[in-house]
Amino acid sequence: MLFRLFLSVLLALLKGLSLGSPVIPETHVLSEVLDYSHMYADDSVVKSFVDELVSLSHSSRNISKCDQCVTRLAVGKSLSLLRPDLVPRVFTQWCQQTQYMSNSSCVATFSRNTVKSSYTGTNFADMLSLMDPFGYDGQLYCCYKESACAKPKTPNVTLSHLWPAKQAKHFIAPEPAANDTFNVLHISDFHIELDYTVGAEANCSSSMCCTPHSRNTFANITSHPRKDWNSFYNSTYTDDGFVKGSLMDVFKNDSIWAPATTFGNYKCDAPEILINSSLDSIANFSFENNLDFEFAIFTGDLVDHDELTLTGYEMTVESEEVVFRDIKNKLGDVPMYPVMGNHDTFPYGELGQENHGFSNYFSWNSELMADLWEDYGWLTPKESQYARKHYTGFSVETKLGLKVISLNSNVWYKKNHYAYWNASQPDTFGQFEFLVEELVASEAKDQRVWIIAHIPFSGDALPLPAKLFAEVVERFSPYTIANIFFGHTHLDQFEILYSGPGNDAKTIENVVASSWISQAVTPWVNNNPSWRYYSVDKETFSVMNAYNYYTQLNETFSNNGAEPVWEFEYSSREGYNITWPETAPLNATYWHLVASRINESVEFNQIYENYATRFSPYVPDCANSTDCSLNYCYVTSFTVDQYDDCVTGVKSKR
Template sequence: MLFGLVFCTVIALLKGLALGSLAISDSQLLGDVLDASDNFNDESVVKAFVDELVALSHSSKNISACDQCVTRLAVGKSLALLRPELVPRVFTKWCQITKYMTNSTCVSTFARNTVKSSYTGTNFADMLSLMDPFGYDGQLYCCYKESACSKPKTPNVTLSHMWPAKQAKHSVAPVPSANDTFNVLHLSDFHIELDYTVGAEANCSASMCCTPHSSNTFANITSHPQQAWNSFYDSSYMNDTFVKGSSVDAFKNGSIWSPATTFGNYKCDAPEVLINSSMNSIAQYSSDNNIDFEFAIFTGDMVDHDEFSLTSYKMTVESEELVFRDIKNKLGDVPVYAVMGNHDNFPYGELAQENHGFLNYFSYNAELMADLWEDYGWLGPKESQYARKHYTGFSVETTMGLKVISLNSNVWYKKNHYAYWNSTQPDTFGQFEFLIDELVASEKIDQRVWIIAHIPFSSDALPLPAKMFAEVVARFSPYTIANIFFGHTHLDQFEILYSGPGNDAKTIENVVASSWISQAVTPWVNNNPSWRYYTVDKETFSVMNAYNFYTKLNETFANNGAEPVWELEYSSREGYNITWPETAPLNATYWHTVASKVNESVEYNQMYENYAMRFSPYVPNCANSTSCDLNYCFLTSFTVDQYDDCVASVKSKK
């Protein structure tokens, strides 16, 4: 009885605080519950909290969805401070009882972590114990994780105290040399599907397709629409040679609507044979054309997109090891500088700060990657040790003098629970301090820098880190930062940073910097597999051109199991028909010119979409749909706020 009375008092206070009528500290809440809970077992505590959360969900007439979400966080925080191990049970039960999400999503979101499933409930409880539910933390979480609150205003903070004043010479990029270049390979987003199964359902209604657990429940299946397909072989590459495997009777199972073919499908992640085919095409092209790569960059994502219940610790590690092994086997002595993607961690998308008690959750991956990269000769002992200890970023100097800075983008990923506490602070992970220190050191010795990361800052990032990164880039461009490279979107894209706010600032005079966003090898979803390489000026490390290669995946469906044909898709200098000096790099001014054409012309918008998806059968028709309307916003936005403002402007004009 005592616990019930105190609990009801605490909840009433929480509700009042959510509505702005009361003020109470976490220590008061915790003290009340601590005093009362000693005499009650786990089931009583769980039931009391679940009942209150359910009652809160049923009070929609009296409290807004946003206030409900914030109050849930406060209720959860009081439990997380007292009994964090009960938070997953409480929130999973509440979610399922109220049908707040589907049963499986409730489990994947709130159930506790295990080594067999990438559930994130333990990370949710960690976040609750640290966050301020009634401040910016709670508003931010309820906006991006539950879509219950409007987007809160991004805090007006700065990192400018961390660098010296910008000298005049640092406002001008160094001039490239005369046609003296080298080559750099860019790979991204392999998403190896370890359980890819030839003949499995490739048009599934849930989970990842092309696997033993794929199924189609869209409609009653009476016939197979893909009877012309004949590429059903368990093929592989043995000692760099393609081996056409045994034939699979893909049509014997009448419940399969669209059987998975040998090299993949547009609704599936990449089978290893497709990844090996892409790497084989790179090696073959390099040999046939006498082209050597000075080094390669890999911008993340090795693990597939399957359900969290099927994404285990073992599968995550095995995917990472297999991908890097395959890259090493094909590239030999070519150094590879890599970043981890949002899928390349366990649990999915999570990464904690190093100094708040959760380091042991994620240090395994930094240690694994650092050891592997050092074993392969990609990092020296010093760089490897730093990458092992400080897993949010490391730097390496190439033999030619270029510095490559690798950043772990889970720091700013909107699905990372640890990014939602103390979120008004610009650098809780210490990553920007590391980045700025590296840039300041390079600027002092006139060294140019490449930055590589996985998630672009206007795509799936939180607003404040995006704003901070743009501030850093503006300070150190165009003199020190030569190029920025991302992956993640699976599309062939770019982004431009301008010096002024708003769409009116998107002029050639205001261009500051740009980033390259690489296409993916995985065809998921609706894209042709692709890779690229750059020709790079030896003196300035500016990109002079990019050559994009792809394979038409749909042509492998009915080719009787033959290898895919990889071919040049386009070069970035010639592909957009822009008049541009041969001696000028493909810098932000060049990409501003392209973006302006995309904005002004349906023809260029369509050209951009064709390249973005690599001429897949699913490229939208820009003349007859609204699918292309926001392309200009994406290309000319460098932060979350800039993109959101641009989209709002476009929609207001319709």
């Protein structure tokens, strides 16, 4: 009886429903259900809905996985509109009872949000109350969040009404000045592991390694073959540099298989001492080479990758404050323009639209970051005020006249629940409108622009935002947009945008723009820590060269606790042995030539992989495996749809 009443409300809600329209229940039906719902204890309501969800999974009902997922969303929506507080209980119990996921995953995904753990059940309930389960919203969610439906066709919508027609001069990039450059530092993905523990298990079976809770449940330990590892120092990093403490006998713990060493491990995020070592290496390099940075960009991710049950609000705040404090301490007065990553929020990956009732969940982060960035002198009060009110995004003009536009990529992140309602509409967050307004204003006064964000659009983004961003980039390139910078993948990569659909468009004549994807300081997972800086033309703000530096982390496993050695890895201009004019910037045409070499040659594919992982011990062997087979698809795709189509073509040829 109770479930049928709730379902009747759902049917009333969905009657005549169109995407983007407000959802208003029939008053008499809603009143009837509310009256009856108060007659039942919460346990009865929960049991009724759990039973209904469980029944959807019965094989006797012969319902496809996709239809099951969509119907679950519809059932959940009916409950979310009347008793949203019960949605987390219902879906957690259903998930565990049907073993849809592991118990811990069920809890992390559907349980009510708390400040102790990054559960997302409350955000899931919010999404249900807003979304259209039977339209594009539901199909998109069931594709990307539960892998139950095929990817729906990306809606054919546009943002072109936001900008004027492109004039002839806007199709041509300005020419660089004659050998007049300045330097910009690019750092990314620190992922500080606050509870990193020297001597903890570094080869753990699950979750984050090198922590007090790390275990290897599969190792049958009869001896410790890595006793030659001797860098287990209880070390610190102070304003004066690295201070080596006493040697620790980590093998006193017989459960340890691969002990965590002082400066980090390839299956762990970065201890603070590694972060400070990287920053100190930057400061020392600048001083020793008399090389100043005009400014720095940070492309996101301060918080570690530990499981969501161990990721709390206080830990998130502390991670953000500690890393930015360390950056300011080491880089001094160098201005830095940051973005927030998918880990730099709480709960993980979530961000609600303003003016729809849920943005107050996340305003603490915008306010904290805006205050901190203003206090450090990175943003002016006016810029800080905008960041405070718009998802930590902002626009700033540097002293040399370049505009830097910072975007919060959780807007298009496929794990953000709030991105799944009204998902067929082009800009529910209003961030693309902000971007276009800034670009139109800059174009009108012939100003060059850099765009910085965390998540690139061909991987972990949703298809429609990726399509729209590519449309914006094509409209304002190459005249106004000088460069685009991302982080997130932890790999040293690039991406190219071509005009026209399909692989046939990937010609030098169709090149539009390219983006830089920065390497990470964290070694997670299987990479050497790294940073880079750019040599930038003062007139056009085009990148003339990029210089990459790294440390071979495995050398710190047996060096008596000595500090990591940071050394030159390669320059982007010389690293691929491409014939290219000295006076020409490293633009999309240059990267097209590199991509073509990667596609044609196993040797160049291997070079790309070597650079991507910074020559770590885990770099794949391109000649004797298929691990490198999708590299060309990645570097020549700028959107989700382009990458998926390319991968499908590659797999069909195998």
